[in-house]
Amino acid sequence: MEKRIIKVHNKSDKPDNIVQKENEIIEKCITIENNLPTFMKDFFIYLRNGVALSTRFAYLQDIFFFCKYLISQTNISKAVNTKDISLEEFNCIKAKDINRFLGDYCTRYTINEKNSIIIMENHNRSLARKKSSLTVLFKFLFRDELISENITDGLNPIRLPKPQPDAIKKLEIDEVAKMLDIVETGNGLTKKELVYWEKTKLRDKAILVLFVTYGLRLKELQQLNVSSFNFGRGDFKIYRKRGKEVNMPLNKSVEKVILDYIQLERVSDEQVPEKHKDALFLSLQKTRMTEKSIRQLVKKYSSLALGTTKENGYSPHKLRATAATSLIQNGFSIYDVQNLLDHDNVTTTQLYAAHKKNVKREIVNKFEWLEEYDKKNSPI
Incomplete structure (x- = not known):
């Protein structure tokens, strides 16, 4: 199928090239949101209005990755697709489950491709960003009374090296x-x-x-x-x-x-x-x-x-x-x-x-x- 050209009707003071670039990121965000559970819909609205566009995209990527982990690596969810993870299953997630995700799985995991296996490693800076994404999500779900417990207080600290001038x-x-x-x-x-x-x-x-x-x-x-x-x-x-x-x-x-x-x-x-x-x-x-x-x-x-x-x-x-x-x-x-x-x-x-x-x-x-x-x- 021929790819359609997306045109943006720009009524802002921003140049068309910047608006077009932002729209490309927005389309990627929408694609991820369509593959995440529907009970997160209000969270998506919060991200849309509350954080920078690049931060919104990064958070959604991290949350999507976590949802795929729940399906493939744990017994927490019986869903086949990330979109089908239920709120009841999310309510069963404990701080220790996220700590295992960050401290064990994310530090080193593999991706199987056709003719090769790619070993992925995340160091503390990447782990801290993933932790931040999940912290924002779970705090929002608790605040909106979708989950019964704020589990973020139990997340393990991730130590980042202090930047040195030298x-x-x-x-x-x-x-x-x-x-x-x-x-x-x-x-x-x-x-x-x-x-x-x-x-x-x-x-x-x-x-x-x-x-x-x-x-x-x-x-x-x-x-x-x-x-x-x-x-x-x-x-x-x-x-x-x-x-x-x-x-x-x-x-x-x-x-x-x-x-x-x-x-x-x-x-x-x-x-x-x-x-x-x-x-x-x-x-x-x-x-x-x-x-x-x-x-x-x-x-x-x-x-x-x-x-x-x-x-x-x-x-x-x-x-x-x-x-x-x-x-x-x-x-x-x-x-x-x-x-x-x-x-x-x-x-x-x-x-x-x-x-x-x-x-x-x-x-x-x-x-x-x-x-x-x-x-x-x-x-x-």
Whole structure:
């Protein structure tokens, strides 16, 4: 059967490409919901209105996985399909059953395919997310008096490693300069890469400069449109997590690389398919670049700056860390950087502040008790 094209009638201020992408995730959510028990219907409404779309999708995936586990690995449910699990069976689930699911089954399980067996492993970060999904579900069912007991108090804790500043991977300022020099000159690229570089060097430079200036998330950059930029007012619009609309100011460096790309390298709109006409960053196929292709681009140039293999090059998220630490090293406050990068909690930004090089040495050198070493008291 031929796949139908889904068109979205967009009445919001959001660009069509973002609305279309969100709709694709919504369709996936609806597909999962149609395969889950009907007594969860009110929970689906709660997710739809109460959490971010990406969180809703992640929760539904985890709950669907748990329901499949109930059928295939336990005696709790006699259902053949996940949709047929009854509320009475869910009422029989105890905290120990979820603890076994998380602590025993999820840590290592197998998937049988036609000619192979895939061994799946989940570490504590993945287990904590699954625990969070189930906790939200069971608390909701208890609150709505669908189950008789709040079993979430009996769930085992999952210890997550505390993030350490020294573990933050980022480019140093000289490595950023080297990366931008490589994208400008092509030094270090193979003959095959140089062929593509000649056609995309201005695009690639614009992408890298945007990442290291604003610390944009990959999704935020990939969704950018030509119409996102207002050069007269000196700003551009991005859509952050939970659909937040934000205007970002342009500096001269960013304005130059964007205009150079648009005016000197990007193909004219007449050559671009209707769906992709407004997309800022285009592939050689004249379609909007995918998140995967942008990630590969960043890994390629960052690996050359680091002097390592492409596999060990840095991801866009590490360029986000690069932007944060560079701004802090240049004297901006953690609250200013928090605002620019859209961190929910300032403690996240503080990690980058703690990563400032030689910070201990700078502190003690500026805090001398003996007068002969105290620069504050030295004659001018």
